[in-house]
Amino acid sequence: MKHFTFIIILSAVLCSCQKEQIEIGTDVSETFYVENQGASMRVLVEGNTASKTILLFVHGGPGSSAYFYNTDYISNHIEDKYAVAYWDQRNAGASQGNNNADNFNLPTMTEDLEKVIQVLRYRYGNDVSIFLLAHSFGGILSTSFMTKNNNQDLINGWIICSASHHYPLNDELTRDALTNYANQEIASGNHLSQWQEILNYCNSLPSGMLTLEQANKLNSYATDAETYFSEVEPFPMMDIIKANAIKQSYAITSTFLNLKYSQNADIQEELRKYDFSDQLPMVSTPVLTLYGQYDFICPPALGNDISDMVSSDETFDYILPNSGHIGMYQDQELFCLRVNEFIEQFK
Amino acid sequence: MSGHLVFAQQDSVRVTEENVSSNIKLAYNSSIVYPGLKAGIELPFRKRIINKTKKLGKERHLFKERLFSTNLGWYHHSTFHNNLYITAGFTMRRNNQKGLFTEFSPELGYSRTFLGGTTYQVNENGNVSIKKMAGYNYALVSLGVGLGYDFSVSKSKPIAIYSKINMLTMFPYNSTIYIRPTVELGIIYKPKNFLKFNSKTKHIHKDKSQL
Numbered sequence: 001m002k003h004f005t006f007i008i009i010l011s012a013v014l015c016s017c018q019k020e021q022i023e024i025g026t027d028v029s030e031t032f033y034v035e036n037q038g039a040s041m042r043v044l045v046e047g048n049t050a051s052k053t054i055l056l057f058v059h060g061g062p063g064s065s066a067y068f069y070n071t072d073y074i075s076n077h078i079e080d081k082y083a084v085a086y087w088d089q090r091n092a093g094a095s096q097g098n099n100n101a102d103n104f105n106l107p108t109m110t111e112d113l114e115k116v117i118q119v120l121r122y123r124y125g126n127d128v129s130i131f132l133l134a135h136s137f138g139g140i141l142s143t144s145f146m147t148k149n150n151n152q153d154l155i156n157g158w159i160i161c162s163a164s165h166h167y168p169l170n171d172e173l174t175r176d177a178l179t180n181y182a183n184q185e186i187a188s189g190n191h192l193s194q195w196q197e198i199l200n201y202c203n204s205l206p207s208g209m210l211t212l213e214q215a216n217k218l219n220s221y222a223t224d225a226e227t228y229f230s231e232v233e234p235f236p237m238m239d240i241i242k243a244n245a246i247k248q249s250y251a252i253t254s255t256f257l258n259l260k261y262s263q264n265a266d267i268q269e270e271l272r273k274y275d276f277s278d279q280l281p282m283v284s285t286p287v288l289t290l291y292g293q294y295d296f297i298c299p300p301a302l303g304n305d306i307s308d309m310v311s312s313d314e315t316f317d318y319i320l321p322n323s324g325h326i327g328m329y330q331d332q333e334l335f336c337l338r339v340n341e342f343i344e345q346f347k
Numbered sequence: 348m349s350g351h352l353v354f355a356q357q358d359s360v361r362v363t364e365e366n367v368s369s370n371i372k373l374a375y376n377s378s379i380v381y382p383g384l385k386a387g388i389e390l391p392f393r394k395r396i397i398n399k400t401k402k403l404g405k406e407r408h409l410f411k412e413r414l415f416s417t418n419l420g421w422y423h424h425s426t427f428h429n430n431l432y433i434t435a436g437f438t439m440r441r442n443n444q445k446g447l448f449t450e451f452s453p454e455l456g457y458s459r460t461f462l463g464g465t466t467y468q469v470n471e472n473g474n475v476s477i478k479k480m481a482g483y484n485y486a487l488v489s490l491g492v493g494l495g496y497d498f499s500v501s502k503s504k505p506i507a508i509y510s511k512i513n514m515l516t517m518f519p520y521n522s523t524i525y526i527r528p529t530v531e532l533g534i535i536y537k538p539k540n541f542l543k544f545n546s547k548t549k550h551i552h553k554d555k556s557q558l
Binding site for chain 2: 018019020021030031032033034035036039040042044090091094095096097098099100101104114115118119122246249251253254257258260261265
């Protein structure tokens with residue numbers, strides 16, 4: 001009998017945090033998981049759920065975490081008006097699972113996103129307005145979602161911030177942007193040796209599609225390049241981790257090990273074969289693109305390509321003048337202003 | 348002819364067997380700020396008592412213990428998971444004559460996590476349901492190093508206190524591994540009659556005083 005009582009108490013303790021709690025308010029913070037095909041993905045919803053409007057982050061990587069977007073500035077300037085959903089994708093952040101490598105691919109991740117949206121609607125009501133905010137790799141994932149069946153009917157607006165919808169095109173635009181800036185900066189005598197090295201590498205690349213190795217090296221030059229401009233504030237990843245790790249219950253080792261795994265997973269090669277150019281015209285949902293002036297990882301021309309291809313009558317393109325690849329931090333004031341304007345117009 | 352001296356020492360070894368009681372451990376099992384508990388039993392199965400007599404007649408004692416240990420651990424990482432795990436392994440403990448000890452313990456185990464939030468599933472028709480007891484099973488390897496003080500050595504009290512850093516490795520976790528450091532702050536109780544176990548003790552006397 002004693003053992004039985006102990007097991008009952010233990011089960012109650014372990015399951016207490018799995019009890020469904022849905023809070024409708026102006027300053028909410030709640031976490032739930034969405035399970036699909038071998039992955040349990042953590043979703044943190046913060047802010048104003050009473051607004052019936054949710055901004056859903058589709059983070060980069062693959063293998064990064066949505067928690068890094070949860071800065072004080074976004075809390076104070078977006079979460080006060082709307083709810084923000086920070087979704088950790090499969091094999092990323094605090095998401096958990098066993099052997100799930102076979103499901104780590106774009107079609108399954110697209111299905112994950114569909115299910116996350118269905119759960120958001122289940123929790124906060126079918127009348128809730130949902131906006132996708134895609135960053136970096138989130139661009140190709142959200143494009144896959146937006147161009148599949150009638151998925152776009154589930155959302156009110158598509159925000160693309162420094163994101164890529166087409167990797168081979170991305171490589172081409174990165175190479176062009178680096179070459180142009182390298183010539184300009186060398187002529188001005190700025191960071192001569194660094195820009196010369198970048199220029200030499202760009203010139204050494206073959207025309208046409210790059211290999212994954214070449215693309216990764218180009219990406220690493222693109223990452224460095226934005227640091228050569230004084231206008232661009234470096235992204236203080238470590239400061240954000242220090243400030244929020246405990247406050248937001250980061251799963252630090254999980255995030256790090258998921259990222260290490262994802263960087264070398266088969267999905268990296270798989271992503272290079274997708275081209276949604278033919279399907280983009282079916283997107284009629286309002287679109288907002290925000291790209292950093294000095295973003296070489298996902299150059300602003302990618303945003304123009306999306307705006308040109310979609311059939312939506314409501315497209316808005318903005319350049320974040322002091323940003324590299326992390327516009328939501330590097331130009332946080334302008335970023336929040338444009339996002340809020342867009343949501344307010346189409347919610 | 349060089350002036351090297353060749354040293355030799357007189358050693359004696361004696362082996363005894365006796366029924367010894369097992370120890371009971373209880374610890375706070377923290378992972379940074381995330382709380383937890385750990386309880387376990389240690390069964391001493393081998394002991395080496397080493398007495399060294401130095402050249403000037405000064406004596407030094409130390410003993411090394413090998414214990415079989417089995418533990419039940421738990422930690423709570425809010426919004427991430429609760430982890431309940433059992434382990435079994437060896438503890439290699441080395442005590443000095445004052446009661447200070449260090450230890451190293453490799454262990455194998457099984458972990459069951461419980462996700463830190465309501466878990467939803469969506470079926471093909473778009474119907475949403477809640478999954479009860481959502482979580483995962485993992486194999487677990489734990490390596491720990493610890494430092495403690497054994498009051499039974501110098502003060503004849505049947506308790507010891509210790510702190511220990513463990514590195515838990517769970518797998519397969521998202522097709523890779525999950526590593527979690529934990530810190531134990533605990534107490535070991537050494538009752539006289541609890542799960543008595545046949546243990547071998549090797550008494551080694553190393554004498555350099557007569558050289």
